[in-house]
Amino acid sequence: MTTMTTQTTPVLEARDVTMRFGGLTAVRSVDFTVNSGEIVGLIGPNGAGKTTFFNCLTGLYVPTEGKVSYKGTVLPPKPHLVTQAGIARTFQNIRLFANMTVLENVLVGRHTRTKEGLWSALLRGPGFKKAEKASEDRSMELLDFIGLAHKRDHLARNLPYGEQRKLEIARALASEPGLLLLDEPTAGMNPQETRATEELVFAIRDQGIAILLIEHDMRFVFNLSDRVAVLVQGEKLVEGTPQVVQADERVVAAYLGTPFEGAPGADEVAEVEAAEADADTATPTATADSTTSTRGESQ
Numbered sequence: 669m670t671t672m673t674t675q676t677t678p679v680l681e682a683r684d685v686t687m688r689f690g691g692l693t694a695v696r697s698v699d700f701t702v703n704s705g706e707i708v709g710l711i712g713p714n715g716a717g718k719t720t721f722f723n724c725l726t727g728l729y730v731p732t733e734g735k736v737s738y739k740g741t742v743l744p745p746k747p748h749l750v751t752q753a754g755i756a757r758t759f760q761n762i763r764l765f766a767n768m769t770v771l772e773n774v775l776v777g778r779h780t781r782t783k784e785g786l787w788s789a790l791l792r793g794p795g796f797k798k799a800e801k802a803s804e805d806r807s808m809e810l811l812d813f814i815g816l817a818h819k820r821d822h823l824a825r826n827l828p829y830g831e832q833r834k835l836e837i838a839r840a841l842a843s844e845p846g847l848l849l850l851d852e853p854t855a856g857m858n859p860q861e862t863r864a865t866e867e868l869v870f871a872i873r874d875q876g877i878a879i880l881l882i883e884h885d886m887r888f889v890f891n892l893s894d895r896v897a898v899l900v901q902g903e904k905l906v907e908g909t910p911q912v913v914q915a916d917e918r919v920v921a922a923y924l925g926t927p928f929e930g931a932p933g934a935d936e937v938a939e940v941e942a943a944e945a946d947a948d949t950a951t952p953t954a955t956a957d958s959t960t961s962t963r964g965e966s967q
């Protein structure tokens with residue numbers, strides 16, 4: 669087992685990444701780096717652009733502008749080529765092969781690392797048979813690592829939720845990545861499962877794999893991450909250690925929905941508010957005994 673490295677070689681570098689959907693800019697000019705040995709958290713309110721940014725990193729979306737490099741090489745915008753290059757991911761919603769066994773799910777994850785490819789793996793072609801033993805050994809090692817070796821022959825759909833999430837991680841690890849992207853790994857988990865996931869993420873990092881995670885559970889993300897970046901309305905608002913990010917009043921404001929000077933989208937909000945104020949003064953006001961307006965109060 670490789671121990672954690674302290675060097676700061678960039679593993680992932682996103683430069684000036686912008687993603688537009690028609691008139692909507694979901695991600696705007698984001699620069700972002702993950703270094704070897706790091707756990708980096710990506711947080712932001714709902715709709716901030718986190719998943720869109722993930723999809724740009726993994727080739728699911730072709731960014732409208734900008735480029736993404738892995739270990740110094742610009743990535744092709746094709747998910748299987750990105751996986752082959754060394755980036756693996758899990759999804760917000762579990763995407764296992766429900767009617768395949770635990771072991772088969774991990775074996776499928778190895779197809780980018782075997783010459784035979786996905787179809788041969790699924791159809792048990794002759795080429796696959798040769799590589800089967802080595803692949804199975806490695807898959808069992810991974811199942812052992814995540815604590816599911818004893819369930820190798822269970823159908824994925826029969827696993828409890830927390831174990832399905834672990835299995836997804838094992839399947840991602842089966843492609844032998846240098847960087848693992850986790851999209852809300854603790855979504856739907858109870859506190860015990862969340863703690864177990866925390867330990868698992870540290871253990872993966874200790875194997876020399878850098879980690880980037882999107883997460884809504886703040887305690888989880890601040891406990892785990894060496895660095896946290898905050899996206900708000902598609903722009904990177906703040907980036908730093910958990911302590912720096914937690915203490916930044918703009919982050920608190922963004923989560924509470926309170927506008928602040930220079931916030932992404934603040935100009936548009938100000939314009940709308942000004943237009944609303946104009947409309948209010950143009951409209952006959954409510955009667956003197958009307959109840960107090962709550963407009964502008966925090967919810």
Ligand SMILES: Nc1ncnc2c1ncn2[C@@H]1O[C@H](COP(=O)(O)OP(=O)(O)OP(=O)(O)O)[C@@H](O)[C@H]1O
Nearest residue numbers: 689692693694712713714715716717718719720721
């Ligand atoms: N395929 C798409 N087509 C059009 N608009 C999209 C698409 N995907 C995302 N968006 C929009 O882009 C913005 C960012 O969405 P995204 O899902 O990336 O945010 P998020 O930060 O991951 O949100 P959440 O935390 O709720 O998952 C939203 O306004 C969303 O509606």
